Each structure stands twice: as C-alpha cells, then as structure tokens.
Amino acid sequence: MKEKAPRHRSTVQRRIILEELQRTRDHPTADELFQRVRERLPNISLGTVYRNLDVLVRTHLARRIDGVGGQCRFDGDLRRHYHIRCVCCGRVDDLTWMDTGVFDAAGVKAPGYEVIGFRLEFEGICPRCKRDADGTETPPTAH
Amino acid sequence: MKEKAPRHRSTVQRRIILEELQRTRDHPTADELFQRVRERLPNISLGTVYRNLDVLVRTHLARRIDGVGGQCRFDGDLRRHYHIRCVCCGRVDDLTWMDTGVFDAAGVKAPGYEVIGFRLEFEGICPRCKRDADGTETPPTAH
DNA sequence: ATATATGCAAAGCTTTTGCCCTTTC
DNA sequence: GAAAGGGCAAAAGCTTTGCATATAT
Numbered sequence: 001m002k003e004k005a006p007r008h009r010s011t012v013q014r015r016i017i018l019e020e021l022q023r024t025r026d027h028p029t030a031d032e033l034f035q036r037v038r039e040r041l042p043n044i045s046l047g048t049v050y051r052n053l054d055v056l057v058r059t060h061l062a063r064r065i066d067g068v069g070g071q072c073r074f075d076g077d078l079r080r081h082y083h084i085r086c087v088c089c090g091r092v093d094d095l096t097w098m099d100t101g102v103f104d105a106a107g108v109k110a111p112g113y114e115v116i117g118f119r120l121e122f123e124g125i126c127p128r129c130k131r132d133a134d135g136t137e138t139p140p141t142a143h
Numbered sequence: 144m145k146e147k148a149p150r151h152r153s154t155v156q157r158r159i160i161l162e163e164l165q166r167t168r169d170h171p172t173a174d175e176l177f178q179r180v181r182e183r184l185p186n187i188s189l190g191t192v193y194r195n196l197d198v199l200v201r202t203h204l205a206r207r208i209d210g211v212g213g214q215c216r217f218d219g220d221l222r223r224h225y226h227i228r229c230v231c232c233g234r235v236d237d238l239t240w241m242d243t244g245v246f247d248a249a250g251v252k253a254p255g256y257e258v259i260g261f262r263l264e265f266e267g268i269c270p271r272c273k274r275d276a277d278g279t280e281t282p283p284t285a286h
Numbered sequence: 287a288t289a290t291a292t293g294c295a296a297a298g299c300t301t302t303t304g305c306c307c308t309t310t311c
Numbered sequence: 312g313a314a315a316g317g318g319c320a321a322a323a324g325c326t327t328t329g330c331a332t333a334t335a336t
Contacts, residue, residue: 044292110236121262127256
C-alpha cells in the first residue's frame with residue numbers, strides 16, 4: 001500500500017542549497033535562498049529550490065516555518081529552539097537561550113489525535129522596526 | 144504621523160460573516176466561510192469576505208490562524224485557547240481543556256524585541272486521517 | 287540503463303486591489 | 312452628501328507542475 005520512497009541523489013544543487021541554508025541564521029524564504037544560491041549556481045531555477053527545500057524538509061534536514069500571508073521560511077538549524085517573529089517586517093529570529101524543555105508534546109493529550117509535535121512562535125517588534133516605527137503601518141499578522 | 148483609523152460601519156455582510164464565524168468551531172478558511180455566508184447572502188463576493196475578515200482581525204473580533212502552504216484559517220473564539228492541527232488534512236481543532244497560563248509572553252525576553260504575544264500550535268494526526276491512513280500520503284507540513 | 291533531478295515556463299491557488307456603484311451614518 | 316463598504320474582475324504573489332533534457336547511481 002505504501003509506495004516506496006525514492007532514493008534521493010546527491011546533486012550539486014541540493015548540496016549548495018543546504019549549505020546556504022545552514023550557513024545563515026536568518027530563516028530565508030524560498031526566494032531569498034534562491035537569490036543566494038544563484039550567486040554560486042547562476043543557472044539554478046526557483047523551481048529547483050522549491051523542490052529541494054521540499055526534499056530537505058521531508059528528509060528532516062531542514063525545517064519549514066509557516067509564515068504569515070502565505071510565505072514560508074526555512075530553517076537549517078535542527079537543534080531545538082524557538083522563534084520570534086516581527087509582526088512588522090516578518091523577520092524571524094532564534095530564541096536559543098530558551099533551549100529548555102518547557103514544553104513536551106508527549107505530555108499533551110488531544111482527544112482522538114496522535115500528537116506528533118508542536119510549534120511555538122513568539123511575536124514581537126524587531127529592533128529595526130521599533131526604530132523605524134511611526135505607528136502608521138499595519139503589521140502583517142493584523143491583515 | 145499616525146493616519147486616523149476609519150470608523151467602521153455596521154453592514155449586513157460584516158454582521159453575517161462574524162455570525163457564521165462565531166457559530167462554528169472549525170476554524171474555516173476564507174473560502175469555506177464564503178461558501179457558508181453565501182447561503183444567506185447569495186450575492187456576496189469572496190473579496191468582501193476577505194476584506195471583512197481583515198477588518199475583524201484588526202478590530203480584534205476574530206483571530207487569524209496562519210496556515211500551512213499559504214492558506215489561512217480564522218477563529219471567532221476570542222477566549223484563550225490552543226490549537227492542534229492535523230498534518231494530513233490541515234484541520235484545526237481547539238484545545239480548550241488546556242486553558243491554563245502555561246505560557247506568559249510577558250516573561251519572555253527576546254534581545255531587542257518588544258514581545259507582544261506568542262502562537263502555540265500542536266501538530267498531530269486527526270482521528271479521521273488516522274482511520275484513512277495508508278501511509279502513502281505526504282502530510283502538508285512536510286511539503 | 288534507468289530512476290531521479292534540473293530548467294524553463296505555464297498553471298494553480300490564495301489573497302489583494304482597482305473601479306464604480308451602493309449603503310451607512 | 313461624504314465616507315465607508317460591496318461586487319466584480321483583474322492582478323499579484325507564492326508555490327507547484329509538466330515536459331524535455333541532463334545527471335547520478
């Protein structure tokens with residue numbers, strides 16, 4: 001019943017995409033990553049980046065951070081940590097200092113569900129947006 | 144500097160959209176809500192639903208639940224509660240029994256940030272998906 | 287050899303926006 | 312009667328997909 005999983009091959013594109021994702025700490029969107037990878041592989045296409053991010057997430061080499069307004073971000077850091085997102089600009093920073101076992105999904109019992117994890121994200125206003133703020137802009141989460 | 148906020152008017156569409164959102168407990172997408180509202184207001188347009196959901200979220204009469212893959216869900220229940228999302232079908236259920244102060248955003252100090260809240264969401268497999276599962280499908284979060 | 291991956295472009299979906307008319311205050 | 316809102320359709324933005332070619336094993 002279960003269709004057999006394809007054995008993924010090691011391609012230049014995949015390796016460099018992962019490298020770039022791991023090199024940075026700023027949780028790029030697919031397009032941002034595409035721009036960076038493109039500097040090393042000028043012919044790579046955005047579709048390839050999406051396909052590979054997909055593979056990387058499925059093989060647990062990267063994590064997807066679901067975003068506001070339909071844009072995802074990706075994280076190459078597999079260590080347990082939390083995120084804080086700026087509601088103004090959408091930027092996502094790490095909260096590694098909280099690297100504790102505050103929450104344990106195993107302890108959660110949702111009736112009927114098989115719980116497999118949880119997602120915790122703080123929301124705030126990042127330093128740059130605080131500086132720029134004139135109170136006029138409407139934050140993305142509020143849309 | 145701050146542009147003055149428009150004073151919102153009470154329209155039939157807005158009232159019914161909010162009513163339908165509050166009537167249900169299943170966190171509909173904009174389109175799902177549109178279908179339900181349409182039964183009462185056959186001429187309403189999807190754009191109006193989006194515009195009103197926007198207003199309702201901004202005026203804190205509804206909450207937006209950011210979704211996987213760019214589709215948002217909305218919640219008309221303003222009481223403090225958590226969510227559990229099925230990674231197979233995307234369905235979101237409430238976790239009201241956890242209605243405790245487990246987390247307090249005020250206690251979180253993210254360097255440089257002004258913390259305004261947090262988002263906690265459990266992930267799991269809902270009863271229906273567990274029953275249907277043949278292990279073949281790839282969950283949405285894994286994409 | 288053959289399954290897997292890439293590039294390119296087109297298609298798909300959700301959400302936003304412009305325009306002009308209608309409704310609310 | 313101004314200002315806010317609605318309907319409709321087009322546009323926008325992100326992501327996925329089809330197809331022919333190239334590459335990894």
